[in-house]
Amino acid sequence: MASRRRMLLKVIILGDSGVGKxxxxxxxxxxxxxxxxxxxxxxxxxxxxxxxxxxxxxxxIWDTAGQERFQSLGVAFYRGADCCVLVHDVNVKKSFDxxxxxxxxxxxxxxxxxxxxxxxxxxxxxxxVDGGNSRVVSEKKAKAWCASKGNxxxxxxxxxxxxxxxxxxxxxxxxxxxxxxEEEMYIxxxxxxxxxxxxxxxxxxx
Amino acid sequence: xxxxxxxxxxxxxxxxxxxxxGSSSVTRSDSSKRSSSSEPEDAQIVYLKDNVSIHPTQYATxxxxxxxxxxxxGSSLVMTWIPYKGQSSNPRLSEKDKNLYTIRAVPFxxxxxxxxxxxxxxxxxxxxxxxxxxxxxxxxxxxxxxxEFLATIKQHVVIVRSSEDANVFLxxxxxxxxxxxxxxxxxxxxxxxxTPSSSFRGSxxxxxxNNQETQLDTVNxxxxxxxxxxxxxxxxxxxxxxLSIQVLEKFSLVTRFARETTSQLFRDSLVDGQGxxxxxxxxxxxxxxxxxxxxxxDHKPLEMAPIDAxxxxxxxxxxxxxxxxxxxxxxxxxxxxxxxxVEEWSNFLDYEGRIMDPDALKKRIFYxxxxxxxxxxxxxxxxxxxxxxxxxxxxxxVVSVKTSEYMTIKNQWQSISPEQAKRFTKFRxxxxxxxxxxxRTDRSLSFYEGDDxxxxxxxxxxxLTYSFYNFDLGYCxxxxxxxxxxxxxxxxxxxxxxxxxxxxxxxxPNFNRDQNGMHSQLFALSxxxxxxxxxxxxxxxxxDCLNYFFCFRWILIQFKREFEYDKTLRLWEVLWTHYLSxxxxxYVCIAILKRQRGKIMGEEMxxxxxxxxxxxxSGQIELDPILRDAEALxxxxxxxxxxxxxxxxxxxxxxxxxSMYQQQDDEVL
Numbered sequence: 001m002a003s004r005r006r007m008l009l010k011v012i013i014l015g016d017s018g019v020g021k022x023x024x025x026x027x028x029x030x031x032x033x034x035x036x037x038x039x040x041x042x043x044x045x046x047x048x049x050x051x052x053x054x055x056x057x058x059x060x061i062w063d064t065a066g067q068e069r070f071q072s073l074g075v076a077f078y079r080g081a082d083c084c085v086l087v088h089d090v091n092v093k094k095s096f097d098x099x100x101x102x103x104x105x106x107x108x109x110x111x112x113x114x115x116x117x118x119x120x121x122x123x124x125x126x127x128x129v130d131g132g133n134s135r136v137v138s139e140k141k142a143k144a145w146c147a148s149k150g151n152x153x154x155x156x157x158x159x160x161x162x163x164x165x166x167x168x169x170x171x172x173x174x175x176x177x178x179x180x181x182e183e184e185m186y187i188x189x190x191x192x193x194x195x196x197x198x199x200x201x202x203x204x205x206x
Numbered sequence: 207x208x209x210x211x212x213x214x215x216x217x218x219x220x221x222x223x224x225x226x227x228g229s230s231s232v233t234r235s236d237s238s239k240r241s242s243s244s245e246p247e248d249a250q251i252v253y254l255k256d257n258v259s260i261h262p263t264q265y266a267t268x269x270x271x272x273x274x275x276x277x278x279x280g281s282s283l284v285m286t287w288i289p290y291k292g293q294s295s296n297p298r299l300s301e302k303d304k305n306l307y308t309i310r311a312v313p314f315x316x317x318x319x320x321x322x323x324x325x326x327x328x329x330x331x332x333x334x335x336x337x338x339x340x341x342x343x344x345x346x347x348x349x350x351x352x353x354e355f356l357a358t359i360k361q362h363v364v365i366v367r368s369s370e371d372a373n374v375f376l377x378x379x380x381x382x383x384x385x386x387x388x389x390x391x392x393x394x395x396x397x398x399x400x401t402p403s404s405s406f407r408g409s410x411x412x413x414x415x416n417n418q419e420t421q422l423d424t425v426n427x428x429x430x431x432x433x434x435x436x437x438x439x440x441x442x443x444x445x446x447x448x449l450s451i452q453v454l455e456k457f458s459l460v461t462r463f464a465r466e467t468t469s470q471l472f473r474d475s476l477v478d479g480q481g482x483x484x485x486x487x488x489x490x491x492x493x494x495x496x497x498x499x500x501x502x503x504d505h506k507p508l509e510m511a512p513i514d515a516x517x518x519x520x521x522x523x524x525x526x527x528x529x530x531x532x533x534x535x536x537x538x539x540x541x542x543x544x545x546x547x548v549e550e551w552s553n554f555l556d557y558e559g560r561i562m563d564p565d566a567l568k569k570r571i572f573y574x575x576x577x578x579x580x581x582x583x584x585x586x587x588x589x590x591x592x593x594x595x596x597x598x599x600x601x602x603x604v605v606s607v608k609t610s611e612y613m614t615i616k617n618q619w620q621s622i623s624p625e626q627a628k629r630f631t632k633f634r635x636x637x638x639x640x641x642x643x644x645x646r647t648d649r650s651l652s653f654y655e656g657d658d659x660x661x662x663x664x665x666x667x668x669x670l671t672y673s674f675y676n677f678d679l680g681y682c683x684x685x686x687x688x689x690x691x692x693x694x695x696x697x698x699x700x701x702x703x704x705x706x707x708x709x710x711x712x713x714x715p716n717f718n719r720d721q722n723g724m725h726s727q728l729f730a731l732s733x734x735x736x737x738x739x740x741x742x743x744x745x746x747x748x749x750d751c752l753n754y755f756f757c758f759r760w761i762l763i764q765f766k767r768e769f770e771y772d773k774t775l776r777l778w779e780v781l782w783t784h785y786l787s788x789x790x791x792x793y794v795c796i797a798i799l800k801r802q803r804g805k806i807m808g809e810e811m812x813x814x815x816x817x818x819x820x821x822x823x824s825g826q827i828e829l830d831p832i833l834r835d836a837e838a839l840x841x842x843x844x845x846x847x848x849x850x851x852x853x854x855x856x857x858x859x860x861x862x863x864x865s866m867y868q869q870q871d872d873e874v875l
Contacts, residue, residue, distance in 0.1 A: 018642035042758035
């Protein structure tokens with residue numbers, strides 16, 4: 001049970017409707033971009049096998065509906081998450097303003113064992129649009145918010161052009177992995193003390 | 207049910223004659239001597255149950271309702287079942303049919319045993335086996351009461367539970383119960399093959415006996431006549447066929463019901479099997495083996511899934527579908543018909559354009575859908591934009607009034623200036639959401655494809671107008687999916703808007719902020735699965751899947767993303783008829799789940815895997831078989847199913863209480 005669970009890293013992508021959640025996921029997993037993606041209804045996920053320090057993991061990336069009206073579904077989809085990715089569109093102020101709400105809503109619904117230290121990663125997407133001329137959320141502003149929330153890593157991305165997507169998800173995976181051993185300790189059925197210690201030490205290595 | 211329709215025996219000449227025939231026919235038996243007096247004043251009704259039905263065909267909708275009575279006459283107990291008069295739910299069921307099935311005064315001395323069947327789904331029924339070894343068709347207790355029936359019998363005659371089968375109750379049995387039970391089930395083969403036997407003495411009257419004989423003959427001929435030419439008739443040597451007939455006929459008379467159900471089931475399975483063996487030269491493959499297994503295991507029923515369904519790769523035992531046996535004996539979705547065409551449509555209209563029989567129209571559309579070029583006109587009725595009793599002229603008037611009404615509402619947002627919009631966050635947000643969604647709604651369809659497509663603009667305008675028409679609900683993702691086919695069919699902006707408005711009257715709660723419409727549907731779905739497939743329900747329960755969120759997309763947008771566009775149009779018009787149920791879509795969910803149950807349980811899917819699996823079924827689901835299954839499931843669940851769906855669950859119209867509550871709320875404000 002514990003070993004199987006350790007292999008799977010669950011990542012949830014949240015953010016306002018149309019910021020590019022589905023596109024980011026598909027760009028990372030399939031290296032494809034399409035402007036024909038339909039609005040996500042309910043939730044879906046893609047998986048990707050990743051190697052990290054000689055170990056193999058399955059990254060399970062969850063894409064959810066962006067309209068806040070569907071947030072009540074989160075309970076079912078967020079549980080067991082190892083990392084949460086908050087996405088905004090740098091060209092839409094509202095999508096940046098919503099990050100706080102998304103973060104809080106996630107912490108309420110996923111109720112991770114250690115909310116203070118639960119790993120988030122923030123992505124400012126669509127930096128390619130209009131050559132950056134329609135941009136309304138500056139990198140500085142975004143980084144300031146991330147710093148205020150416990151130094152959340154921040155990446156500027158373009159799902160369309162594949163810019164910085166790989167790097168962002170590498171960080172996401174790393175953070176998810178960092179979360180994992182701590183979470184494992186809270187699972188009551190992990191009674192093998194030696195094993196639990198082992199996991200913790202592997203967590204410290206990252 | 208309808209008390210006025212109930213055929214009261216006491217003052218019915220037919221009954222008087224029948225009871226006379228009944229008593230004269232039983233003079234051979236000992237008990238009749240005891241009850242030689244047939245004076246009506248002697249008779250005392252000790253048990254009366256309404257809504258006890260016989261299913262003369264495999265379709266549960268074609269039933270003959272009646273009243274079951276136990277009558278105490280002197281020291282003997284007599285059972286009668288008389289069908290209601292003039293209540294035929296189906297034109298195919300003639301008065302003659304009713305007479306055939308009528309049970310006229312059968313004394314319990316002629317009854318050998320009663321077999322009780324209490325299925326987990328569907329209705330309880332009993333099969334009354336006569337001393338001759340023959341039996342009456344199953345009596346379905348639509349309003350329950352089997353236990354009471356047996357308890358009443360127990361008060362008046364000696365009745366013991368069979369040691370062999372706890373559901374078999376032996377009447378007047380002082381010999382080895384086991385022996386008797388077994389022998390009662392062994393019918394002579396000649397009977398099973400439809401030849402009337404001289405041992406037909408259980409029949410209450412000579413005239414009935416004749417009827418039965420005629421019936422048996424017609425069954426044989428009509429049975430073969432019904433065989434489709436391209437469907438090869440089964441060989442009589444087919445072990446599965448013989449066995450199945452025995453299984454059914456052990457318990458009931460050779461009725462059309464038994465015959466047709468059996469032949470239909472085996473025709474279907476054989477057609478599938480044959481198609482398979484023709485396409486694969488190694489015909490004795492998986493399917494062949496499975497059928498033989500079925501044959502060797504007596505009661506093990508047919509798989510609900512098509513016989514060529516993929517076999518679960520892992521070796522996890524999957525509990526069998528509890529519906530399978532009941533399906534064998536009860537329901538089978540009707541074959542889909544061709545869509546309603548122009549000529550047939552014109553027959554539904556009177557000279558001024560009124561629809562003369564809306565129910566017949568809905569039924570017709572339920573079974574076949576509508577031809578594409580008729581959809582614009584017919585959908586307007588189905589959705590409630592046109593009323594069925596309106597004339598051509600009235601509809602023309604409605605269209606013109608509604609068009610100007612639409613323009614008025616549209617003007618409300620069109621007149622918002624940029625300065626005003628700057629100070630109107632809610633408007634800007636809604637407009638932004640809609641703009642984002644319409645450009646990603648069905649763009650691969652030629653109707654919506656390409657840059658600056660005017661129809662995409664129309665989607666936007668209609669949705670934004672709707673968010674002003676229903677400002678409380680506003681815009682929510684999924685609405686563009688619901689509007690797209692409507693605009694595609696209606697072509698006209700205002701008509702599409704009003705049809706969408708009508709649809710949202712029913713589906714609006716899907717998009718409520720508190721998601722109550724979705725939650726009540728998912729809840730109803732879980733209850734219905736519990737009723738119709740308890741092993742699957744238990745599986746979901748064990749695997750923490752009871753929230754049914756994996757069906758969220760199916761329900762929110764009525765399977766719009768699951769089928770090809772033209773199939774969605776077909777499905778929607780079928781759902782909108784509300785013919786069997788307003789909630790047929792829930793039975794569609796169950797039909798799909800049931801077809802995949804072997805895979806879901808066999809591969810031990812957890813919530814995540816299941817969600818992904820369900821999402822990936824998109825585009826892989828065949829509509830027609832699913833509709834047939836859904837129909838069968840809906841009929842099978844019957845009133846029990848309907849009772850599990852909370853009032854006001856979409857697409858049912860919101861219940862008045864709810865709106866009253868809202869009004870009170872407003873008053874407080």
